[in-house]
Amino acid sequence: MPEIDRDPASRPDPDALLALAEKGGRGKLTVFLGAAPGVGKTYAMLMRAQRLKEEGADIVIGLVETHGRSETAALLEGLEVLPRREVAHGGRTLHEFDLDAALARHPRIIVVDELAHTNFGESRHPKRYQDIEELVDAGIDVWTALNIQHLESLSDIVAQIAGVPVRERIPDTVLNRADEVLLVDLPPAELIDRLKEGKVYLPDSAKRAVDNFFRLGNLTALRELALRRTADRVDDQMVDYLKQNAIEGPWPASERLLVCIGPDPLSEKVVRTASRLASGLNADWIVVSVERADREAADGEAMRQLDETFRLAEQLGAETRRIIGSDFVEEILKLARRENATQIVIGARRHRFPLNLFRASLPDALAKRVSGIGIHLVTGKIEPVARTRRRSKQLLPEGLERALAIAGGTVGLATVLGLLIEQFIILQNISLLYLLAVLASAVYAGYFAALAAALFSVVAYNFFFIEPVNTFTVAEPHEVFALFVFLAAAALAGGLASRIREQAKTARNRATATQALYDFSRKLSGTANADDVLWAAVTQMQSTLRRNAVMLLPEDGDIALRAAWPPDTELTVSDMIAARWAFEKKEAAGNDTGTLPNSPFQFRPLMSPQGVVGVCGFLQEDSPLEINEERALAAILDQTAIAVDRARLSRESLDQAAQLEGEKFRAALLSSLSHDLTTPLATIGSAVISLRQLGEGTPKDAREDLLKSIEEESGRLTRFVTNLLDMNRIEAGTINARRDRVDVAEVVHDAVERARKYFPGRVFETSIALGLPAMRGDGVLLGQVLFNLLDNANRFGGDEPVSIYARREGDEVVLSVTDLGKGIAPADLEHVFDKFFRKGKPDGRSLGTGLGLTISRSFVEAMGGRIKAESPALRRRGTRISMRFPAAEAELSN
Template sequence: MEDESRPDPDELLRQINISERHHQKGKLKIYIGMCAGVGKTFSMLQDAAKAHGKGIDTLIGFVETHGRAETEFLLFYLPQLPRKIISYKGIELTEFDLDTALEKKPGLVVVDELAHTNAPGSRHNKRYLDVLELLDNGIDVYTALNVQHIESLSDTVSKITGIRINETVPDSILETADEIELVDISPEELLQRLSDGKVYTADKSKEAVENFFRRGNLSALRELSLRLAADRVDRQVRDYMQSNRIQGPWKTAQRILTGISSSPDSAELIRWARRVSYTMDATWIAVHVETPEPVDEKNRVMLNRNIELARELGAEIVVTSDVDIVKGIVRTAKNENATLIVIGKSGEKSFFSRLFVPGTTSRLLKESGSIDVFVVSGSSVNGETGAGFRLPAPQSGIKQYLISAGFVFAVALLCYPLSVYMGYQTVALILLLVVSLLPLIMGPGPVLLAAVISPVIWNYFFVPPRFTFLISRSEDILMFIAFLVIALVTGVLTTRIRQREKVMKQREERAVALYSLANDLSKAEGIPEAVSESVKNIKKVFSADSFILLSESGGKLENTTVTGLSTKELSVAEWVFSNGRKAGRFTDSLPFAEYVYYPLNGPRDTYGVAAVKFKDRNSYLEQESLLENFLKQTGSAVERELLNKKAGRAMILEESEKLYKTLFDSISHELKTPIAAIMGAVSYLLEKENMKDEPVRELYGEINTASERLNTLVGNLLDMARLESGRLIVSLKPCDAGDLANTAVEKSGIKKSVKNIDIVVPEDMPLISADYNLLEQALINILRNADMYTHNGAAVKIEFSFDTSSVSISISDNGPGAPESDIEHIFDKFYRIDRKNTGGTGLGLSITKGIVEAHKGTINALNLKSGGLKFTIKLPR
């Protein structure tokens, strides 16, 4: 049975992620307005001033006042970051100084105009990327944004205002924002402010009112921004209801699917789908159906851009292949459980194709079954057609065209004297043969040229009347038309086949490249080899220079292999490594670099940075997905090697541990065996009843005492060695306090000289979590110490106590105590207070301390006022 009110776990996780991320990350507040002049900067600065007043370390990163007096007045009170001056082609541009801001690490930075494009030479192309980096470094940011700069709204805005918007920010930044504040005034008020000269200076104002600030425009923009804010509030309410298990009217599990193609209109469709998904609170999928149709370079670049856009707008990208686009879309929609398909209306089609080939839209409507289909009208949305006749785009150089034409002429020239013998009709066949053979060596353009000129040449030079374009015989006219059509069709078909072949070959090449990389990586032993294999493969496949920098120990990148790398390039690599985002040439971040840098990610962690020097933007765009696959494999291989290395190290450690134990056991055995023989013999002799001879008996007693001492000494030395080797294994078990005290007293042998032993254990004493034998040894050493320094009528008291977090064992005697100057050294190795009279080794107490510390406990000694020394051991419970 399913609990209907159970919150969606994924949704909860998302919220936790957001809140966790916010824990370390800075907070982002965006002030959104419908256009310039509504007072975003002003209210942003007001808030910043309030924060500053509250003692938050506030810094004005970049604010443009446009000479507005009120704004400048506010700015006056706030600390400002000097702008960075970048000179570009002789012009000095001022920009937000990201590095200094990061260095100063204030609590809050105010950066105006989020959609701003940075001057060339800045770290990021776009200012919003600067802001993201500030947030990543735990700095809060206030920023302002006009509604027209939001990616998914920019199309709508340009339709309303007729102005193309170039500076946009991805919608995802709105979701990153912790707070969005809508700064709203009525269009009337805004126009009033404009005419008052509060927004622009008087002469500029007039121009602005005529171009952009028309009442109709403003109302539309206002509606857009209000709707944006309302959507967000709506979403927040839903998030809140969901996380608090409040049943709401929302439809769960809505999934929207849209198609992506290389068409420029596809971008509009993508934005549409994103808006629909946002308002419906649905996840959305963008699917691209790869058909066997050849895709030329230009279209591939467009397609990649569209896929990138969809990904940026939060779509799940699915690439599938099918001969038929409609079938591919419907199949994906069913596999992905889509509930709604959003497509563009098919564009204008010729009468014939409408007659014979039903439009994509109508077929999709028919085949989609239970899935809703949403058809968006577009100016020329015709993304998914693909079928139909399409002329291959010119690719060949002028030289190729000349060669192709020259070839046709040459053959014609050769045939000219022969045409008398074989008749001019045969020449047509020969020329046709040439046209059909040309695709083997020529590109599509030259072939088509040949296809067009060869019938013309035939007509001009061979068909009577010669040297005119006239054709006298009607069968020749028919022949000419047939020749033209056959030449064209042959040309088009063969080039198409060749292109298809090329695409197939490309795909095959990719698969082979990936396979050979995988193969090389699997053979590589050790990280350096894996990396060099990967670099070798990248260089070969992408015909671009490449290198990989690793950070094996975590932390910093290590450059051990690449020589002659400039510090500039190295700093880009380090930035990529620490931020985990790609950067460098052709990207939005640090585009001044020579290479494109990617973080090298394994399944668990980032292990380094890979750099590739693409020839141009196009080859970068085309090959990026393959490169990403390459890097994914390399990352996994590096991680695998790293894990292997770790496992190897652990094995060596284990072996040395084993060796150590064997060695230790044998030393211990060798030392103890002779002592055991002596003590065994003496103890037997002493027990024999016929030991009447007193002096002999006393001498045996001396041997016995000496061997006992030797035994203790050897034991202490071994304990010390074990402690210092760091190989002491403490196995914690619950131990009984009374038992501990009793066995320690028994084994210490102090009963012979100490008459009065008092053990105090509270009724409700808890068990002590300790290694019984080690703690017992610690107590024995203290007891022996007490025995050594107390003399006649000695008394020893062992007392246990406990509180909520710890247990204490204190051992006190009634001896003379220790000189105060000695107490701090009492636990030092080989330290003895009275060197003459005692038989101590000076090791016992330092072993005790070592054992207690191995239990994460503490020990101290102090002189009692009543005389005597008191040791207190405190162990965690």
């Protein structure tokens, strides 16, 4: 949709001022731009650096590539050169720009050559232009050099010209943000001579360059690109200066066209003529239409023509604007001055007699008030049939019978009231009743009814109230004058009332449409799922357009119907072909288009900044949308495309988060494997080697210690592998916990004995309540849980004894394992059961895999229990992990 320009005030442009403010505190970027290597960009930088050095400026050389050119290398003498950073790449040692050293030195000016260079090795940024941006953000002025072929927007053109692809590229925004662009130019013939003389490349490389890239035609084309790009940048800077300082243009440094159109067939010819003119002048152009506030009251077909003209202008590369105002000439001239337009292109139609006597045309009015701007008139001939049809529409509006009926009824009612009043009192201003009738007709039926009521009122007032009554004769001359004055006043009042009625109607329609779009946007803002977005869109379209609507999204290399309203709406084979065309070609297809018009549906692509995200279809059946429906549809489609794109990005974000989480788990698992497998294996291997080397000569105590180490480390490996297998069973969902009666005391005793065997230096204390009931569960899983908790307490519980308690609380059996170590930080309590969570520094003990508590929680929940960690446990220290299971007797009673 064209931009609506509602701010006619002449003041500095806010965006330009904001861009200027953002440069405060930043350094300045100066780019030495050339058409090709060898034109002298680095030489020019160093010459300028030497001059500033002589003046006492703080300038250093961050990086300069001399490419073996002796005259360039000579200019480095006397300048401070920062040392380069060494990086390894492809088996070689390369020297890269040291960004950190430059930031630490923080000179006033730094020279960093080759803006488009790609960094190697472990660099902070992948591209050198990003290094330079960081320097500029730090307040350092930077000088750099760039060849025109490295601009992203020109890389394909350069590849076509030179026949070789451009690998090093930078975004155009980098050059656009430069504070100064200096063109370093050299005629192509002179550059080729320098190349042949070996002043650009070594002889072998120079010969290949002349045969391939450095040809006269190539260099001439590149030179033109560099000149044009520099001119465009300078022109942008001039426009920014005008906007920042509220200076009214034009300053005709380069051509800019302002094209004025309206809702008429001639406007299409105006746009096409302006496109050819802009192309010939290589100029930017803006297409504008000035519309009144009550424009919705205009002819719907004319407004459709205006929208089609705007679409044509956008296809031809123009910027489009809509301006709301009443003084067309003033609005056009304000926009022309604000945009620094140098020429105005406008259509000129010939006004027939007698209209040309009373009203000047828009081009004539512009010509009288314009200064310093050229005006191009595009003439055309409107077909008489079309003009006659339009005039008939204006003279015989829709609802003519209703308008005449309302006018006659209100005038008749006023006449009856006037005759009744005269039965009781004679009034001199009885004509005010007819003025009231005119106003009522205007309010209820529009201007035509008001004009008819004014004429009817004159006739009725003359016949019934002006002497001699009951005749159309006027006896007194002043009555004739009063009659005409009344007619003029009634027509004027009726026109004003009718205009207010139309504006109120327009305001109501706009408010309704705005509220509907606001409600729709609020509904979309709270919707993150693509299907919900599509269903909201089709219901909104159906309620707005009163037509069947469908939405299709890409799926498995094709597009598929995802939402429709009414839900039973189906698409035929020809409908799907039209939908695919709209999706692939990014243009409308189906009914009332040039592609597959036999389909009853019209399909339009849903365009987002990322491209086509889907297709919308609505039932057309040769009944085109009205202009207001067209605009409402465009707004709905724009919001739907953004919402669908947002839903896609949200889904991709979740997928990436899941992948990152998986990578995190894999990294933690590999870390655990590297430690918990390598350490025991190394210990076992060392013990075995010692036993083998010493053989029978090994002292008995040493032999026992080595065998004990092998036994302990083998146990660690067994527990580690068991945990991994248990974790695999948990994630695969293959844990089938049994529901047997379990003697808790027996399970606790077995787990403690097993722990004492593995951890002989640890003291374990047990306390089992008398009469402790059995629980329903799996004894094997419960034993594994208790052992995992004891293992955890052994690692993190310090040297104090570990206590195991079992008791009954109501209908539950409670088991707890308590240690008196340093405890767990409150922030970590909710994470201790997460996979691979390992915290703390146990004295001389391994941190473990971080799976033991995770497995314990899964086993407890599989048996229908709950597990909880508390810290501190006793005397403001330690950790208690408690488990609760339903007692077997409680299950039976239930």
